[in-house]
Amino acid sequence: MDSTDVIVVGGGVIGLAIAWEATRTGRRVVVVDPAPGSGASHAAAGMLAAVSEYHYQEEGLLGLMLESARAWPEFADGVGAGCGYLGTPTLCLAFDPADRQALADLRAVQEAHGLDVRPLSLREARTREPLIAPSLAGAFEIPADHQVDPRRLTASLVDALTAEHGPGAVLRSRAESLVADGPGTGIAGVRLEDGRVLRAPETVVANGLGARGLGGLPVELPLRPVHGDILRLRVPERLRPLLDSTVRGLVRGRPVYIVPREDGTAVIGATQREDGAEGVLAGGVYELLRDAQALVPAVAELELLEATARARPGTPDNAPLLGRVRAHDGGGHVPGLIVATGFFRHGVLLAPAAARVVLGLLDGHADPRWEAFLPDRFAPAGRAAAAAHGGT
Template sequence: MESTDAPGTTRNPGDVADVIVIGAGVIGLGIAWTAARSGRRVVVVDPAPGTGASFAAAGMLAAVSEYHYQEEALLGLMLDSARRWPEFAAAAGPDCGYLATPTLCLAADAADRQAFADLRAAQEAHGLAVQPLTVREARKAEPLLAPGIAGAFTIEADHQVDPRRLVAALLGRLGDDALVPARAASLAWDGGRVAGVVLEDGQELRAAETVVANGLGARDLGGLPVALPLRPVYGDILRLRVPEALRPLVTATVRGLVRGRPVYVVPREDGTVVIGATQREDGSGAVSAGGVYELLRDAQALVPAVAELELTETTARARPGTPDNAPLLGRVGNVPGLIVATGFFRHGVLLTPAAAEVCRQLLEGRTDPQWDSFRPDRFASQPARIPAVSAAERGGS
């Protein structure tokens, strides 16, 4: 006999949960927590929660300042998610590291000022709120800015969250029983539907719905009905401690252009700042010495006192990119029991509440056509297939 534990969820007697989420970064945990809040029993599978791209991320919730040309389709999802963040953060709890501080955008020279002017015109054309500032006004708000900056504007709607604190908060909300600290080897199939996940040791966990949300790891998951075209985009990011005499270094998130190169400085409540981030696709996951040098040099061009901070951490992680740099989000064809949520590239933290809401609706059997452009099978030349899962893929001998 089958039993229904939550709207839209039918669990079989052998199921360990209503929903299995593969991946415990901010995306996977956000989806799991939202599903749990809707009354579903959720299990999250990950051998090392929060140690991938989420560990390195600065956590800028920057739907406006992250707007790029030719990403109009993605802008709607970004704005939708930004609107959801206050409620999502409140549900995650006061320890999630959410701060509604504004973003201050700075141009280092005249050419950078013109580039920002062009970007601001495009932002305003889409109805995005951007407030120009004089250099005097910017330096009054942030006294440690360089006196020679060439231009400034502020964005009140772009906020921040600390992804490491967010991961810890969501894990705490879900509880120890929800985490399976193991690596997923393959999807488990039952006839024509995905029925759960097979772990590396061969153990099979079954659920009515399975969400693939393990970033770059998704492309290597066995049993997928379509290939997921993910590529690693590496980035260096720095963490520095601000001496007491210099606190606060800045109160707003500072995003700048320095001779055409983007750089940001994100202040944390604990007296540290995050500086980032480089972007490369050279296949190396190691921290780049040149990248560290460039970040410190460009950050100092905007905030000279960065030179007096203590460098406490250098990190490099790969973000999952797709051919069009938009996420793979939704169901795969007509395959029941499977949802994919990966490929969020540089927008993973920002898009967490929206991705979680899209997945919640899918679990309830509802779809929103406005997000169809992100379906995970949009690059497939052939229809989704039901794969024959080998013993090797299942982790067996």
């Protein structure tokens, strides 16, 4: 039986960010994942879009998004330039007058929350980005919404963890279930697919949608898959740079974005569907290309490299399941267990904040600002069915 200080189940952006921050405090950490970086994080565009992704009725989430956006430069510095963090701004475009009105309405709400959204004349917008369509209806600049390359980020984090603790820091295995030593003793580690048990005083469940299938959880996590189709394209030399900013916008009411990468590629995304279809849908690819071309006509001349679909880990209120699980009697929490999943559309943005929240919990400090995200908030009477694990 092997042991360590912290086990992190799941090596997507969330699990790896948590593992990395915990490692930096001197803890021994093991990430368990059969294929790190292959889940939703593999598809993500990497927009760090606290402002432009602000949605009505998600006020509770805004504080965490802004906190994480502020944490990103330092987090990226710690991981290193290889993660592909760029402090470039976002340009938000309206295709027709109805789209302009919708974006203006959203801007009013964003401004009411103190968010920085600046109207631009179309001339100004085209001076900044000469390849946007000449006939658009409106433009706004969002200076604080930056980007990172999630694939480079997960690879950099795996490298950083293995450089620190050796290849065993990222264990290519599936966690079958959490293990407990007995009633009331809390979580003592995980059982792996080969039957081995890995023990630690703290286990972090950060395996995205996979948390639904993890045995031994003392609470039901209401996760649902929200699939997204997304495209990667190469910009021919003669069109580089296609864009300096991330461009996103509304085209006849449909959202679309184009994220330019440093390596001369661009990412166009993303659909959002709950039909359960795992593969890339042709209709989604068609709509993305059509709408992206309406904003940036030169998109038609890019080489299509890849169409990918992945499921985002959605929750009933679109906010993460983040924190310790309360014991059934309300007198404490289940020892040895922290949950960090359900990051839905914002996992890349929220990774540094999730890591900070988890680090606080490992240190014994729960930040009351994030109580709204407790992972058992949807359980009956707001309490986990944790009779078997009730702890301190």
